Amino acid sequence: MSTFAITPDLVAQHQITEPEYRKIVEILGREPNYTELGVFSVMWSEHCSYKSSRLHLRKLPTRGKLVVQGPGENAGIIDVGGGYVIAFKIESHNHPSFIEPFQGAATGVGGILRDIFTMGARPIAVLDSLRFGPLDDAQAGPRNRRILAGVVAGIAHYGNCFGVPTVGGECIFEPCYNGNPLVNVFALGVAKKEDIFYASAAGVGNPVIYVGAKTGRDGIHGASMASAEFTEESKQKRPNVQVGDPFLEKLLLEACLEAMQTGAIVAIQDMGAAGLTCSTCEMGSRGGTGIEIELDRVPQRETGMTPYEIMLSESQERMLLVAERGKEDEVFRVFRKWGLDAVTIGAVTADGLLRVRQHGAVVAEIPNRELADEAPVYDRPHTAGESACPTTSRGRAGERAIPNVHDALMALLGSADICSKRYIWEQYDYMVRTNTIAGPGADAAVVRIKENGVSVAMSLDGNSRYCYLSPRAGAQLAVAECCRNLATVGAQPVAATNCLNFGNPERPEIMGQLVEAIEGMSEACRFFETPITGGNVSLYNETLGEGIWPTPVIGIVGLMQTAAPVTRDFKTPGRSIMLLGGIGECDEVHFGGTQYAKVVLNELWGLPPALDMDYEKRVHDAMREIVAADLAESAHDVSDGGLAVAAAECCQGGVGAALDFESDLSPEFLLFHEGPSRILIATASPDAVAEIAARHGVAALRAGITMNDRLVIGNRGTARISVTIGSLRATYEGSLEKQLCP
Amino acid sequence: MKFGVIVFPGSNCDHDAWFAVNHNLGQRAEFIWHDSATLGDIDAVILPGGFAYGDYLRCGAIAKFSPVMAAVRKFAADGGLVLGICNGFQILVEAGLLPGALMRNRNLKFICREVRLRTETLDSPFTDAAEPGQILRLPIAHGEGCYVADERTLDELEAEDRVAFRYLDNPNGSMRDIAGILNAGRNVLGLMPHPERATEPLMGSSDGLVIFQSMVMAAQPAALQL
Numbered sequence: 001m002s003t004f005a006i007t008p009d010l011v012a013q014h015q016i017t018e019p020e021y022r023k024i025v026e027i028l029g030r031e032p033n034y035t036e037l038g039v040f041s042v043m044w045s046e047h048c049s050y051k052s053s054r055l056h057l058r059k060l061p062t063r064g065k066l067v068v069q070g071p072g073e074n075a076g077i078i079d080v081g082g083g084y085v086i087a088f089k090i091e092s093h094n095h096p097s098f099i100e101p102f103q104g105a106a107t108g109v110g111g112i113l114r115d116i117f118t119m120g121a122r123p124i125a126v127l128d129s130l131r132f133g134p135l136d137d138a139q140a141g142p143r144n145r146r147i148l149a150g151v152v153a154g155i156a157h158y159g160n161c162f163g164v165p166t167v168g169g170e171c172i173f174e175p176c177y178n179g180n181p182l183v184n185v186f187a188l189g190v191a192k193k194e195d196i197f198y199a200s201a202a203g204v205g206n207p208v209i210y211v212g213a214k215t216g217r218d219g220i221h222g223a224s225m226a227s228a229e230f231t232e233e234s235k236q237k238r239p240n241v242q243v244g245d246p247f248l249e250k251l252l253l254e255a256c257l258e259a260m261q262t263g264a265i266v267a268i269q270d271m272g273a274a275g276l277t278c279s280t281c282e283m284g285s286r287g288g289t290g291i292e293i294e295l296d297r298v299p300q301r302e303t304g305m306t307p308y309e310i311m312l313s314e315s316q317e318r319m320l321l322v323a324e325r326g327k328e329d330e331v332f333r334v335f336r337k338w339g340l341d342a343v344t345i346g347a348v349t350a351d352g353l354l355r356v357r358q359h360g361a362v363v364a365e366i367p368n369r370e371l372a373d374e375a376p377v378y379d380r381p382h383t384a385g386e387s388a389c390p391t392t393s394r395g396r397a398g399e400r401a402i403p404n405v406h407d408a409l410m411a412l413l414g415s416a417d418i419c420s421k422r423y424i425w426e427q428y429d430y431m432v433r434t435n436t437i438a439g440p441g442a443d444a445a446v447v448r449i450k451e452n453g454v455s456v457a458m459s460l461d462g463n464s465r466y467c468y469l470s471p472r473a474g475a476q477l478a479v480a481e482c483c484r485n486l487a488t489v490g491a492q493p494v495a496a497t498n499c500l501n502f503g504n505p506e507r508p509e510i511m512g513q514l515v516e517a518i519e520g521m522s523e524a525c526r527f528f529e530t531p532i533t534g535g536n537v538s539l540y541n542e543t544l545g546e547g548i549w550p551t552p553v554i555g556i557v558g559l560m561q562t563a564a565p566v567t568r569d570f571k572t573p574g575r576s577i578m579l580l581g582g583i584g585e586c587d588e589v590h591f592g593g594t595q596y597a598k599v600v601l602n603e604l605w606g607l608p609p610a611l612d613m614d615y616e617k618r619v620h621d622a623m624r625e626i627v628a629a630d631l632a633e634s635a636h637d638v639s640d641g642g643l644a645v646a647a648a649e650c651c652q653g654g655v656g657a658a659l660d661f662e663s664d665l666s667p668e669f670l671l672f673h674e675g676p677s678r679i680l681i682a683t684a685s686p687d688a689v690a691e692i693a694a695r696h697g698v699a700a701l702r703a704g705i706t707m708n709d710r711l712v713i714g715n716r717g718t719a720r721i722s723v724t725i726g727s728l729r730a731t732y733e734g735s736l737e738k739q740l741c742p
Numbered sequence: 743m744k745f746g747v748i749v750f751p752g753s754n755c756d757h758d759a760w761f762a763v764n765h766n767l768g769q770r771a772e773f774i775w776h777d778s779a780t781l782g783d784i785d786a787v788i789l790p791g792g793f794a795y796g797d798y799l800r801c802g803a804i805a806k807f808s809p810v811m812a813a814v815r816k817f818a819a820d821g822g823l824v825l826g827i828c829n830g831f832q833i834l835v836e837a838g839l840l841p842g843a844l845m846r847n848r849n850l851k852f853i854c855r856e857v858r859l860r861t862e863t864l865d866s867p868f869t870d871a872a873e874p875g876q877i878l879r880l881p882i883a884h885g886e887g888c889y890v891a892d893e894r895t896l897d898e899l900e901a902e903d904r905v906a907f908r909y910l911d912n913p914n915g916s917m918r919d920i921a922g923i924l925n926a927g928r929n930v931l932g933l934m935p936h937p938e939r940a941t942e943p944l945m946g947s948s949d950g951l952v953i954f955q956s957m958v959m960a961a962q963p964a965a966l967q968l
Contacts, residue, residue, distance in 0.1 A: 156852050160883070161793040163754025247752050247796025339751060427852045429883040431939050432791075434758045448944070450761070564944060 006031055014041035020376055027370045035307045035356070035364045040371065042221065042274040042312055043281065046539050049375030052505040053537045056518045064531040066494050074115040074199055074269065075189075076533020078495045080559060082452030085196060087121035088188035090129075090460070090499045090555045092538035096241045097183040101150025105183050106158040106244040107316055112187040113162060114270035117253050118319065120197040120260050121189030124435055125447045126159050128169035128185050129460045129499070129553045133178030135416055135739040140178040145740055147181050154244075155185070156427040161246035162253070165436050166428035168445035170460055173416045179543030184499040184536075186460055186555045190449050197260055199269035199279075201287035201322045201348050206266055208280070208291055208346040209328065211335055212252050212318040215276070216301035218242045219314025248317040248340075255338035256319060262334065264327035271318040277311045279320040280346075281354045284368035291368065292355040293346030307356060307363040322348055382511035387469050390605045393592060400601075403668050405644070405720050408600045410731055412641045412672070413648050415599045419735035420652075438565045443637050444485040448562045455562045457491035462553035463640075465593045466608035471513045471550045472520035473608045479524035480616045480676050482556040484637045487620035488679055489565045490627030491558030496525055498535040498554050503547025505539045513550040514539075521552060527613045530556050566627050568636040569653025575633055575706045576686035579643070580626075581619045582699030583663050584675030585610065595641045596672035609675045615698065616677040622696035623679055629692070631685050638678035644671040644713055644721060646680050648728050651711050656725045659704035660714045667720055671713065682706055743962045745771040746784035748814070748830075750805050755791030755827065759938045763788075766941035767954045776808040785961045786823035787814055789830025791883070791936060801829060801844060801886050802836035811837055823867055823957055824930040828884055831922070831932030840925055840932045841899070842891030848915030852885040856946065858910040859921050859935060863903045866924050867960030868931040868953050878949040880935035882913060887934040889916035889923075899923055906931055 011021050014037055024032055024040050032040060046052060062070040068085055069077035075089040093108025109126060116123045130151060133144040159166045164187070201208075219242040259265055267287065269279045276298070284291040295310050305313075323331050328344060335342035349355070354371060356364040393400070412418055425440035437455060438446035444459040461482040467474030483493045498521060503510040525532055541548045570577075591597060592606030626632050638646040647659060663670045677698075683689050686702055693700030711728060713721040745763045749756045756773060763771035771788075774781060781787065794805035805811070811833075818824045818839055826834040834840045847853055861869055861876040872878075891899070896918055899905050907922040914934070922933025937950030 160852055161752070161796065163792060245796070247793060247798070250754065251751055426855050429852070429854045431854065431881055431883060432754055432758065434761060434939055434945055437944050
């Protein structure tokens with residue numbers, strides 16, 4: 001074994017605490033060697049072990065009647081009928097994307113795609129949730145623009161070449177992401193129910209086969225990097241970011257799916273974070289077996305690699321699989337056809353140990369279960385998460401100047417959070433595989449499954465302004481909005497995945513945000529019957545002591561019969577416009593988290609909008625019934641920027657509207673408050689819509705009529721806003737590019 | 743009628759072409775692996791979109807050396823119908839079956855959107871079912887679709903009525919708004935837009951069908967009536 005001296009300094013460099021080190025010694029019954037220390041350090045890193053969040057993640061609902069596979073595998077699996085299932089998950093690639101935006105984002109896409117096809121599912125959709133610092137930030141603006149350009153190009157590069165459509169997502173800007181952009185990638189695939197594959201090794205003596213790219217020195221300690229705050233030295237970690245090869249991944253996809261059909265594959269797992277280490281010990285742990293490998297047989301890109309480097313490398317586009325003994329040749333034949341390296345590097349054993357040899361000598365020997373599943377779990381101290389924001393606006397409501405709501409609407413419509421993201425999504429092939437029936441820009445993306453006549457609707461949501469004011473309420477509002485997006489296109493939400501992006505959990509106030517957000521998300525996911533089937537936690541999103549706002553992102557999938565979906569834009573002049581859910585309530589406290597407060601007042605205060613989950617759900621039920629009865633010619637949910645922005649977005653297709661309300665709310669509250677549970681519908685049958693709404697006990701206001709040329713919004717007959725469609729479109733469509741290329 | 747869809751390593755619109763032919767056109771399609779020496783008993787060849795061999799070099803520069811391309815060349819020389827879509831167009835150009843080159847888009851970015859094309863000639867087995875000047879709404883999805891050729895070649899293409907389609911709103915900087923061209927024998931068509939992605943209302947357009955229907959009419963006039 002290696003004789004590298006294990007000093008307290010070396011242990012500390014591996015971000016292993018003293019108690020953790022004592023536990024390692026206890027598990028091994030001796031001191032670890034250098035390789036073993038490295039292996040423990042990645043498996044017990046925050047990124048791989050969830051040691052700070054695991055205790056609280058248990059609170060999330062994970063079961064449901066359609067759930068085939070919950071958390072713990074590479075992806076969650078839902079039954080979608082007709083003998084088919086979908087596999088989906090969201091994952092972050094935040095830290096690498098800050099250090100090297102293009103490759104960081106590209107390999108983020110690559111990693112989540114492997115998680116999907118490793119389960120036997122062919123990826124059919126990708127969505128991205130992105131957060132950047134403001135593009136016009138006085139200091140960080142140029143860097144933020146460069147990061148955005150790199151991230152978008154990286155996602156496009158990988159997804160387009162691989163051949164998976166990028167069909168939706170969100171992109172939001174706040175100063176807290178200046179030094180900490182977030183790149184969360186969601187992927188979804190489809191498989192036959194009987195063809196699901198798991199990552200659980202079995203069958204003593206079965207060969208362990210390595211497939212795909214050669215192992216190099218890239219990405220060593222990537223998982224540990226993602227488990228620490230950024231400092232000035234982080235920029236020196238660039239070699240830790242891997243380089244993606246989407247062509248190789250495409251070959252890997254086709255070869256794996258074809259090899260799975262031979263019946264010779266027992267288990268399969270991709271080599272993602274922590275590479276060979278993670279795939280061997282997790283497959284062994286899940287199957288209750290041991291795994292022995294010989295590093296001399298691992299295909300290597302560089303000479304002279306040490307066991308430490310080979311075990312910790314995060315080179316991309318690699319898979320590990322267990323085949324049935326005697327049938328290896330069938331597997332090799334398929335991989336040869338696709339021009340891929342596939343070699344037997346070891347075998348399944350009965351002793352429960354991960355045994356690693358090099359030149360025949362044992363260089364590491366660790367019990368799989370303890371390594372993979374017995375990482376320390378911490379109940380970190382957490383405070384209740386008092387908001388750091390004032391409870392009221394600096395310029396109190398009564399004292400604020402009477403707003404020019406026309407200018408406010410145009411400012412909001414052109415603001416980076418709200419404006420059209422066409423500049424981004426036109427760089428993604430959102431149609432390949434010809435399944436996309438609602439693509440980017442829609443309330444929810446909808447992708448059909450050709451095989452069974454069912455379509456999958458997907459939406460990602462997260463609002464860090466709301467979560468900063470109240471992590472619990474913000475997380476609930478994200479779940480509610482996500483479900484509302486699905487209802488708007490007519491889909492029934494069935495399951496969810498989450499990506500929890502937070503700062504340093506060793507700070508009690510950050511830990512408090514995490515706990516509150518998880519609990520809020522749990523309550524809402526239970527209520528809306530969307531069990532969480534997997535996800536990802538990304539902590540230590542801090543640079544130079546500056547943490548991000550709490551950013552839990554939820555991805556929800558829904559099901560519907562395949563049909564042309566209801567879309568956002570008004571289509572025909574002369575249709576009735578109805579506001580399902582009603583105008584809603586708003587007061588000064590609940591106005592402080594709105595886009596109006598951000599863009600027009602440059603403030604943040606109070607609480608996020610109030611949510612009545614029971615009412616919200618009834619709005620969704622009514623909406624789905626309206627869609628099913630084919631009564632909605634268009635529909636759009638009211639969210640960021642409130643009613644006026646929602647109406648302006650509906651006008652982007654070229655048809656305008658005249659709206660008038662009966663409300664005692666002040667003009668800015670009426671037009672821009674962000675109360676949930678509201679959907680704008682254009683219909684030729686307002687009575688039938690009203691009847692359905694009444695049956696579900698929700699309001700359905702007759703708000704006006706669609707017309708040519710203009711958007712007019714008034715209150716009690718007095719027009720507050722009157723603007724041409726051309727002007728709305730120019731502002732909405734042209735704004736992002738102007739900000740990116742000032 | 744039977745279409746052969748060539749599958750190169752890295753093709754990713756192969757299944758889309760296959761599905762469009764089998765399900766939306768009502769004809770048969772089968773896949774042909776890139777290292778086949780022969781094409782089998784097919785009536786037309788489709789070179790689908792994608793990133794053959796990753797396209798890390800010039801697009802199509804490696805695919806042209808695939809064993810199957812010798813068979814495609816022979817098939818074309820014998821008058822067989824060859825349709826190259828997107829990456830397939832790039833490969834046909836690299837293989838010398840069509841003139842010119844496809845360079846990076848003017849804005850240096852990948853562009854995915856629906857565009858409008860004007861049908862420039864009906865005198866081809868890919869367009870003879872269209873109306874004169876018919877406008878087609880088809881998607882594009884490419885990073886390198888800017889068609890370039892020297893002046894003499896461009897003049898020749900126009901003089902010989904070999905420009906099949908032009909963009910109404912040129913998205914990528916293509917010379918003379920060219921979106922698709924024919925070879926001298928008029929039996930090879932390359933175009934950057936994706937007709938296979940516009941073959942049913944659910945995809946937002948069925949305008950691509952006319953290209954496939956023209957091919958069926960040309961190859962098997964009786965087949966359409968079946």
